[in-house]
Amino acid sequence: MSIRLLIAEDQRLFRQSLRLLLEREPDLMVVGEATNGHEAYLLAMEQKPDVVLMDVDMPNVDGITATKLILGCSPGTKVLMLSVHDDDARIVSAVLAGASGYILKDADHQEFLRIIRETHRGKQVESPFMPDRFARRAVGAIYGEGPKKSTGLALLTEREREILSHAAAGQGNKEIADHLCVSLDTVKTHLHHIYHKLGVSGRVEAILVFLRGA
Known part of the structure; x- marks a missing residue:
């Protein structure tokens, strides 16, 4: 068939x-x-x-x-x-x-x-x-493989968590900047700090950490 x-x-x-x-x-x-x-x-x-x-x-x-x-x-x-x-x-x-x-x-x-x-x-x-x-x-x-919780989220500031939550909702950098009334460069800088604190290499991996730890 x-x-x-x-x-x-x-x-x-x-x-x-x-x-x-x-x-x-x-x-x-x-x-x-x-x-x-x-x-x-x-x-x-x-x-x-x-x-x-x-x-x-x-x-x-x-x-x-x-x-x-x-x-x-x-x-x-x-x-x-x-x-x-x-x-x-x-x-x-x-x-x-x-x-x-x-x-x-x-x-x-x-x-x-x-x-x-x-x-x-x-x-x-x-x-x-x-x-x-x-x-x-x-x-x-x-699907739950690997560590169940990431402690990296605890290292994020309130603003960094806010930006990551917007990214997890599917918003691009420009949308996040407009929503928070900050510059595009500010958003990029925060994301760079987020990746470093979470020990990830990019946006998608950071979102995964956020979704698992939220």
Whole structure:
């Protein structure tokens, strides 16, 4: 029986190219294409795909929200997030939304196909997340592997915790600066201090520490 796939991607060329790639495989069948998160939700409810290939950044309703809506009504559906970003809080948001994986758009096509098939079979695959040291730490932190609590948060000032909470909510540096009425450089300086105190290398790892310790 073919694996039924729904592609949710607003960039027409990438969406059409992806469909051509998938339909070359005898065990894969594309049952629909969506150009935004709202369409993805409606098509998922109509077509009942096995796997949704969901772009993170889409108009109308973003991929993270669409994933939550789809899985809320169809928990048996698997969602694989697609993005050009390789170090972003979207990784955390996607997993917390219930996505089964996270794939970069420049992934090798054989790896791409392998991930789809193994995800459909219910296997936990590391490759959908980032293929670097962050990937394993991110997934482990979310699902409770490793230390249960980080003491690093106790080292943060009230302002640093405030900035980190805004970052965890998905706000960019400019949004945080505007919200707190401080300069962009001030936000960047605080983030640098946060990373140092928490012993992490970047934004996403800091957010993971915050989410676990909040």
